[in-house]
Amino acid sequence: MSEQEKLRPSDAAIRHLIRRLTDEPDRWALFLDIDGTLLDLAARPDDIQVPLSLPRDLNAVSARLGGALALVTGRSLPYADRLFAPFRFPIAGLHGAELRSADGKTAIVSATPAFMRLKQRLVDQTAWMEGVLIEDKGAAVAAHYRLAPAYNTALEKLMQDVAEEAGPDWVLQPGKMVFEIRPARADKGEAVASYLEEPGFAGRLPIAIGDDLTDESMFALANARGGQSIRVGSLNPATCALSRASSPSSVRSALATIAVAATGEQQTAVS
Numbered sequence: 141m142s143e144q145e146k147l148r149p150s151d152a153a154i155r156h157l158i159r160r161l162t163d164e165p166d167r168w169a170l171f172l173d174i175d176g177t178l179l180d181l182a183a184r185p186d187d188i189q190v191p192l193s194l195p196r197d198l199n200a201v202s203a204r205l206g207g208a209l210a211l212v213t214g215r216s217l218p219y220a221d222r223l224f225a226p227f228r229f230p231i232a233g234l235h236g237a238e239l240r241s242a243d244g245k246t247a248i249v250s251a252t253p254a255f256m257r258l259k260q261r262l263v264d265q266t267a268w269m270e271g272v273l274i275e276d277k278g279a280a281v282a283a284h285y286r287l288a289p290a291y292n293t294a295l296e297k298l299m300q301d302v303a304e305e306a307g308p309d310w311v312l313q314p315g316k317m318v319f320e321i322r323p324a325r326a327d328k329g330e331a332v333a334s335y336l337e338e339p340g341f342a343g344r345l346p347i348a349i350g351d352d353l354t355d356e357s358m359f360a361l362a363n364a365r366g367g368q369s370i371r372v373g374s375l376n377p378a379t380c381a382l383s384r385a386s387s388p389s390s391v392r393s394a395l396a397t398i399a400v401a402a403t404g405e406q407q408t409a410v411s
């Protein structure tokens with residue numbers, strides 16, 4: 141059975157995606173979220189599994205698009221890099237605040253001493269919340285309650301207070317079973333807009349694929365630029381994405397299918 145045949149009947153958007161990127165590779169630029177889009181969600185942030193073939197498939201799709209593929213994630217840039225080694229894709233990390241452009245130029249945000257003290261205090265203040273995990277991402281911090289859903293409300297209140305204390309350079313970013321405090325300087329939509337100014341991306345139509353609240357800004361940007369937006373999983377809460385994909389596995393299937401088509405064409409060109 142081909143990768144495409146494994147797709148669910150509801151994965152019409154994924155079939156369109158495969159057709160677009162296979163038939164018109166010079167027309168599109170692809171922006172991919174990581175957790176819940178490329179990778180299945182896991183109980184803890186560090187429990188995620190990267191399927192062995194995924195980095196290679198991403199690289200083949202990127203080559204097919206002339207390099208117009210970027211990962212746009214809430215993870216820190218160095219963390220995202222490690223997931224897809226040995227390849228180094230253009231990556232926007234910390235929800236758009238960190239950015240490595242296609243030519244390798246990197247803008248990283250540093251935590252201020254005051255923010256570092258806040259992060260330590262957050263660890264102390266949540267120590268009694270059994271199951272709550274604090275993820276230190278440098279200039280951002282996430283408080284996860286996937287293993288302790290009962291603390292949802294208490295954690296939200298605490299994170300609102302901490303975000304306020306952090307000041308105007310940081311904002312509260314809710315997500316799937318998580319409250320994060322991230323740098324306010326850019327969101328994912330702004331990161332995508334910035335890529336679309338770069339050689340290699342400029343003049344192309346964006347396709348944004350994501351699964352969570354943080355992805356809404358890149359969906360809105362892609363829609364406004366005449367591109368496509370695909371929300372993975374449920375359409376609840378309401379989304380501005382134009383279409384839906386059933387699961388990260390359907391996104392990976394699409395990438396594998398496009399990668400196979402791209403590699404096949406290369407081989408035909410050589411022989």
Ligand SMILES: O=P(O)(O)OC[C@H]1O[C@H](O[C@H]2O[C@H](CO)[C@@H](O)[C@H](O)[C@H]2O)[C@H](O)[C@@H](O)[C@@H]1O
Nearest residue numbers: 174175181182183184185213214215316317318
């Ligand atoms: O923008 P993304 O690439 O989707 O990153 C968003 C956040 O993803 C991670 O948290 C989520 O995935 C975890 C692992 O599957 C899961 O345990 C958690 O409940 C999810 O919220 C990551 O840990 C965060 O740093 C990212 O910002």
